[in-house]
Amino acid sequence: MSGNPATVGERRTAKVCGVTEPRTPPRTPLKASSNPQRIISLLPSATEILFDLGLADRVVGITFECDFPAEARSKRIVSTSALPEGLTPAQIDAVVSERMAAGEDLYRLDEGAFAALQPDLVITQDLCAVCAVDTADVTEALSYLGCSADVVSLDPMTLDDVLSTVRIVGEATGTVDQASKLTDDLRRRLAAVDERLAGVAIEQRPTTLVLEWTDPAFTGGHWVPEMVERAGGAPVLGFAGTHSRAVPWSDIAGSGAEVTIVAPCGYRLDGASSLAEETVRSGQLPEATSVWAMDADAHVVRPGPRVVDGIEILAAILHPELCGAPLGVHARRISPAG
Secondary structure, three states, X not given: OOOOOOOOOOOOOHHHHHHOOOOOOOOOOOOOOOOOOOEEEOOHHHHHHHHHOOOHHHEEEEEOOOXXXXXXXXXXXXXXXXXXXXXXXXXXXXXXXXXXXXXXOOEXXXXXXXXXXXXXXXXXXXOOOOOOOEHHHHHHHHHHHOOOOEEEEOOOOOHHHHHHHHHHHHHHHOOHHHHHHHHHHHHHHHHHHHHHOOOOOHHHOOEEEEEEEEOOEEEOOOOHHHHHHHOOOEEOOOOOOOOOEEOOHHHXXXXXXXXXXXXXXXXXXXXXXXXXXHHHHHOOOOOOOEEEEEOHHHHOOOOOOHHHHHHHHHHHHHOHHHHOOOOOOOEEEEEOOO
16 A cells, blocks of 8 residues: 555445454464564554564565555555546445455455465454465465465454554564563553543533445544543444444434544545545534544554554543644544644
C-alpha cells in the first residue's frame, strides 16, 4: 500500500468486517524460547509490533498494507489486494459482498515469494475475512509449498486483547522482555489519560459515535467503544467486544451523539476528512453533533500499539480543556468548522 487513500487496498470495507463471524483460530502458543529468523507479517498491526520489538532485521515479508514504520516498505510484499482500484465506499461494499458470497478471494498470496523467502514464522489473523489473509489460506499455501513455518494468529476483540497481542508476538519471537517493556509503557500512557480525566463526571462525558464506514453506515465495535470510554466519552451505537455493525441512518440521526468521529476502515486522515464532509452534507447525522475525522489506519482500526495514540487523540478531541487540542496531523474538525 502506497499510503494513497485513493487506492482500494487502503479502503477495505468495514462492512464485511462487521458481519463475518470469525473462525476459531488455532491456539497453539509457541514457547518463549522460539527464535525465528525469517518472519512474514500479513497484518499491518503485527508489522508495527515486530518493528517496535526491534525485529526489523528478521522481517522478510509484509503485505501491501504494511506502511508503518516507513522502513517496513523496504520489505518484500507477499500479499496484495484482488479488488479493483478507484471504487467508492458503496462500490467497495458491493464488490466485497458479491465476492464473499461467491467464495472468491479478496487477497492474493504470492506463493513464489513465500517459497523464495522460506519463512520460519508467519503472523496472520482469523478475526475478519476481508482485513487480511486468514490462517486457513496461509496454512494451505505453506503446505502446498512444503514449508514448515509456524503460524501465529492474532485475533483481538477488546482493548486488553490488543495489548495482549504484543505479548503473543514477544513469545513467538523470543522477545518476551522487550514485549513486557512495550506493554508496560502502553499501560502507563493509558493510566496517564485516566489520571487527567479522573475528575470528569458521567454527565460530562460527551456521547460519541464512531463511524467505521459511511456507505453503508457501520459503527465501531471490537476495541473502539473502549477507546471512547478511556478517552472520557460515552459510546453510542457501538458495543465493546462485538463486531462492528450496520446501523440505519435513521438510528444514527436519532442517537443524539454530541460528537461524531469519522474513521473509515482503510482511510488515512485526508480520505476520512473527505468522507466526513460528504456525510455532513448528507444531513443524516444527529443535529448539532460536532464532527471530527481521524486517521483510522494509524490510530483506530489497526489493533497495535498506536491504538493508545488513538485514545490520547480522542481524549484531546473530547476534553481539550484537560488534554490539550489534538494536532492537525492527527484529527481534523469538520463541523462546525474550526
